[in-house]
Amino acid sequence: MKVTVASEVSSEASLSTVGRALVLNGVTKKYGQSVAIDGVNLMVERGTFMGLLGPNGAGKTTLISLISGLIKSDSGDCQVVGYDTRRNAARVKQMLGVVPQDLALYPELNGWDNLMFFGSMYGLRGRVLKQRVQDALVRVSLHERARKLAVGKYSGGQKRRLNIAAALLHRPQVLILDEPTVGVDPQSRNHIFETLRELNEEGMTILYTTHYMEEVETLCNEVAIIDHGKIIEQGKLRDILERYGSSVVRLKLTEAELARAVHLLQDKSEVSWQQHEAYLTISARHLQNAVNILTTILSDIAPNPESCQILPPSLETVFIQLTGNGLRDE
Amino acid sequence: MNLKTIRVFWKDFLILMKDRGTYINLFVLPIMFSVVLTFALGGVFGGGANKSPVKIPVVASSSSATSIVTGLEKIPGVKWQKDTQSRAKSLVQAGKVVGAVLVSNNGRTIQFYEDPDELTDARLVLGEINSYMAAQTLGTRQSALVHAAASSDSVQFKRDLSAIMATPATQVVPRQADRSNKSIQPTASEQYIPGFTVAFLFFIASTIAQYMFMERERGTLRRLLTSPVRRYSILLGKLLPNIIIGFGQVAVIFAVGRLLFHMHLGNLPALFLVSCAAVAAANGFGLMITALSKTQAQATGLATLFVFTLATLAGCYVPLFLMPGFMQNVAMAIPQGWAMSAYQDIIIKGANVVQVLPNIAVLCGFAIAFFLVGLSRFRFDT
Structure with missing residues (x-):
């Protein structure tokens, strides 16, 4: 079975291949008097597997929300694959895949119907949609049971894998994962790791947030550490280990x-x-x-x-x- | 409406169809309440347009008696059926008819054998018979007098008789009551079928809130917002299944009323337009309740509180004419009141589209106001 790789992107997106996958320049976000993101500067090269680390309340989720266009910054610029998240929100969303921390799935529907629905939200339809759904299910090894059971009856690991598959249907150039391995068994975790490595090797840029440091050490080649709304360290993993x-x-x-x-x-x-x-x-x-x-x-x-x-x-x-x-x- | 809206609608529709609670809350409960209360309180309500005549057995064997029966058959609202004396009496004793007429063979005596438990109706029938017989007797006497005058030589007698005959008799002229007269009272089915339809049509607010908050709490709303789909597509797609359910409720509950209680549905185009406006108002109400609530529990609680309180005030459970005047005025300040009065006008008074246009306009006004509040206060961010 043919599994299409992430580098096969739309012709429109390929126009913006020059430049970085993510660029945040002086991005600030306040909630009342509280500064959630404080003048963040972050640059992520294409093909990078970056771990985004930070204590609870450091600003990770707010940063992800800003990048994915869920909220707007008070100041600063945010670009995804060269497109500004404010001015080209629709294009940015086409280039971005987001795997939320919640199992953002419909437990009443089976895996196939879930993916068909989420795929259609990216404008996919007909044979192309079905093929993309099938590809994504093969990638996360759920193709055999996707139509048989409602998602509510899946195991925790299967739900996590389907949660990832739902973000791959439109073949994003940048994938953001927010603690994707919470509550999964070692087998499913290893499978998720393998899937993410494959995607990264195919050219996909990955921003991975987690509290498990060993996951970042295993998967990522770059690390950014955020605290109190500021990026306090960013660089290659081995350089940071050497430095600190x-x-x-x-x-x-x-x-x-x-x-x-x-x-x-x-x-x-x-x-x-x-x-x-x-x-x-x-x-x-x-x-x-x-x-x-x-x-x-x-x-x-x-x-x-x-x-x-x-x-x-x-x-x-x-x-x-x-x-x-x-x-x-x- | 675009394809993504339809996809959101279809997804929610599939989930709703798998939710048995929806069927129970929105279809089974209103049908159960309306059917049970219609059966239970059918005798209390009465009212309505009774189209079946009273059946009265009449016993008459001789030709003289039969000629009287021929005359009795002209009395409107009573269906006379010839019977034997023993059977007629047993029907009365069994309470199956309010009385029986036993005409003697010479036609001089008419005995009315009445059911003591149904004296009110029996005496009405008796009154009709007496009136008829009195008119017959008067006619016979007049004919005799005219005949006597013709054979008399007295000029004065003839003149007096002519004067007497020329004096007009006092007449009671029957007139059909105006159907738009608001004093017409509903039967139990005419009260409870539209009553529970309106009450549970607005109960959709609870389902709307439940599914909106579910989308938010599961994180799927956040996921949808990271995809290139417009917010109005999500909102419209999520409301569409509830609109279809609303029409389904009206169709199913009214069909039960028609099939089980032979309820007159009146002008169908008017019924459809009122339903459209009521469904729109109910969905707007649901969106507003959702937008003004912070949690699903709060929204469901508010929806239940408002829906049942407003339905009571609107006369959905207790007819408005039994309520004090100020409460009848309150009913006209809430959408349920306008929907209820429109449905009853159509069903009971035979109102047409033009006659219920004010109700439709007010319901549309409520719908617009509810949607405006709901859309302005709805929070997509999680």
Whole structure:
């Protein structure tokens, strides 16, 4: 069965192939006195798989809503594949696929009818519509049961996959996914990952928001971190890890051991440390420094600690370093 | 209307058709209420145009008696049927007829055998018989006097008789009541069939709110808004199934009234136009309630509160003529009142399109006002 790739776009869209997939320039959005998006600048090259990270309430959903034309910015410009989201809203919507966090499907209808409906909203009809629906169902491996069951009877993973398929019918050049793997089993998650990798390899630009850092590390080649309505970091994943990544040693010690270890660390400027109850967390820009300190503590102070962990540099540590440890209750 | 509107309509229509609650709320409940109440309160209402004559058995065996029966048959509104004495009496005793007429063989005595439980109707029939017989007797006596005068030699007698005969008798002239007279009272079916049609036509507001909020809460409205479809297409597409359901309600409930209770439907074009205006007002009302509510529960609660309260005020459940004057005026301030009076005018008084045009115009006015408020306050953003 032929599955048409994302790069086969309409001739009208292909006129705008020059330029970036997404460009946000000084975009600001306020709700009353509250600034949801504060002068955001963001550039995403075509074919990029970008992870958009941020704590709860940081502005991710507002940013997605601005890009997809659901809300209008108070100031600044937003372009999708060269088209301004205000002046060319209809064209932007044709180029953009949005996978919402909600399972935005009709549970009373079967998968086929759901996709036929959403496809028709993009002006598709007749044989073309049926073929696109079939292609999308094959892509998410739901073609065999699409007409048999109402979506309400699908498993969580199947609903998530159909939720993605509904955004692929019009073959968008840019796909935005808002936490697409919430509540799915590992098998479905892996299938979603494979589908997204395929789409990206076919040329589709993907903006992926999630709270699961390991998903971004697995899938994305670029990362943008948003907090308090501002993009606080953006770049290639490996560059960010190199720039901010710290190796972390975490030990659980007795009260006496803890006091001696803290005394030792006060002279070590190459590491930073935090003490919380019986736990001592030591961070070092270079793994060697962390290992040296750990070796000293194990040999001189606590040869048999209750627990000991060495964590290599990760996006999670970078994220917490940039956005802080404080709770973000929306 | 474009293809996307039709697609939205068809999608919502499919979902509505799978929702059994819709059938129960919008079709089963009004039919059940109207049928049960029509059967239960048929005797209380009475009223209406009774087209079936009273059947009275009459017993007459001799030729003299038969000639009297021939005369009785001229009494309007009574269908005389010849019978035997024993059967006529048993019919009265069984309560199947209000009375029976037993004419003696010589035609001199007429006995009216009446049902004591139906004295009101029986005495009406008796009055008719007495009137007829009195007129017959008077006619016979006049003929005799005229004959006597002709054979008399007295000039004075002839002159006096001529004067007496020339004096006109006091006549009671029957006139048909004006059908547009508002004092005509409905039968139970003429009250409850249009009453529950109007009440539940506006109950569609609850369904409109339910489906609008469902679209929003599921996130599908947000998804639709990210596609290149115009907002009015979504809104119109979502209202269309409810418009069809509204016409379906009117057709089904009135068909039940016609088939089960032989209710007279009156002028069909007028009925259709009033239904169009009422369906439009009901849908506008539903959109307005949805737009003014923040949650589905709030919208459903408001719709239920308003729909049943306004239907009561409009005389959908209790005839308006039983209500105090100020409440009858209130009925004319709400769309249900105008729809109800239009339907009853058509069904009971035989009103035509021209006669219900004011009602149609007012209902359209309500529809426009409701839609304007609804459209101006409806929030697409989630």
